[in-house]
Amino acid sequence: QQQVKQSPQSLIVQKGGISIINCAYENTAFDYFPWYQQFPGKGPALLIAIRPDVSEKKEGRFTISFNKSAKQFSLHIMDSQPGDSATYFCAASWGGSEKLVFGKGTKLTVNP
Amino acid sequence: EAGVTQSPTHLIKTRGQQATLRCSPISGHTSVYWYQQALGLGLQFLLWYDEGEERNRGNFPPRFSGRQFPNYSSELNVNALELEDSALYLCASSLFVNTEAFFGQGTRLTVV
Numbered sequence: 171q172q173q174v175k176q177s178p179q180s181l182i183v184q185k186g187g188i189s190i191i192n193c194a195y196e197n198t199a200f201d202y203f204p205w206y207q208q209f210p211g212k213g214p215a216l217l218i219a220i221r222p223d224v225s226e227k228k229e230g231r232f233t234i235s236f237n238k239s240a241k242q243f244s245l246h247i248m249d250s251q252p253g254d255s256a257t258y259f260c261a262a263s264w265g266g267s268e269k270l271v272f273g274k275g276t277k278l279t280v281n282p
Numbered sequence: 283e284a285g286v287t288q289s290p291t292h293l294i295k296t297r298g299q300q301a302t303l304r305c306s307p308i309s310g311h312t313s314v315y316w317y318q319q320a321l322g323l324g325l326q327f328l329l330w331y332d333e334g335e336e337r338n339r340g341n342f343p344p345r346f347s348g349r350q351f352p353n354y355s356s357e358l359n360v361n362a363l364e365l366e367d368s369a370l371y372l373c374a375s376s377l378f379v380n381t382e383a384f385f386g387q388g389t390r391l392t393v394v
Contacts, residue, residue: 204382213286213372213385214325259325268315268379269338272325 174262176273183280189247191276193260196241200262204270205234205245208257217258218245250280284309286386288373294392295363303358303389307375314356315376315383316348320369328371331356332379363393 175194183189193203201222206214220227220234220243227234233246247254257277261270287306295301307314316328327340331350339346345361354375360367370390374383 202380206385211387213374213387216382216384219382261325265380268313268330269327269340270315270317270325270383271327274324 174271174273176260180277183250185282187250189250192244193273194242195262199264202263203243204261206259252280252282255280286375288386288389292390299363301360305356305373307354311375311377313376313379315374316358317372318369365393368393
């Protein structure tokens, strides 16, 4: 019940394409769903986060879609760029940043 | 504004020794979180400190401990090091527990 399942494990997209990463959770008490981006040798950086009172949140080229009934949420990266190549982690928690449960990560490669 | 800073960047220890890792949160942040990022295991929640108190811990043995100082900086201690403790240890901070967490760049601990 504590798990967050993330897919795919790796993703290759052409420049300008759409990257889609999916996550699923079991614990219905989760009410905070952030996405983090991590470059090699760096710590994760918060990209965008959503709470279950909205179904979608957009910030620039990044959009979170949230489906409460299906217990799924996804990250869409529009017009993907080579600079977006990184590992992306979804996470979930109840309340906020306490005890975030992370997915295993998706390594995104955007080819020029 | 300075981000979360961790020291040292790299640490090499021998099995059985003790390791001390340090974290300075973003100015004004009172909550500090520690995560372990081991190869293939993703990010695992270790400890949460707030206002100088340990508020929660993940599924790690008692030889993982820490503390938070009056200036909100934090220290993670790992006693009786084992080879499988080799990982990137990440510190994060947030203004309050129900706000976004920002990560430092991590300390790479290698146990030989």
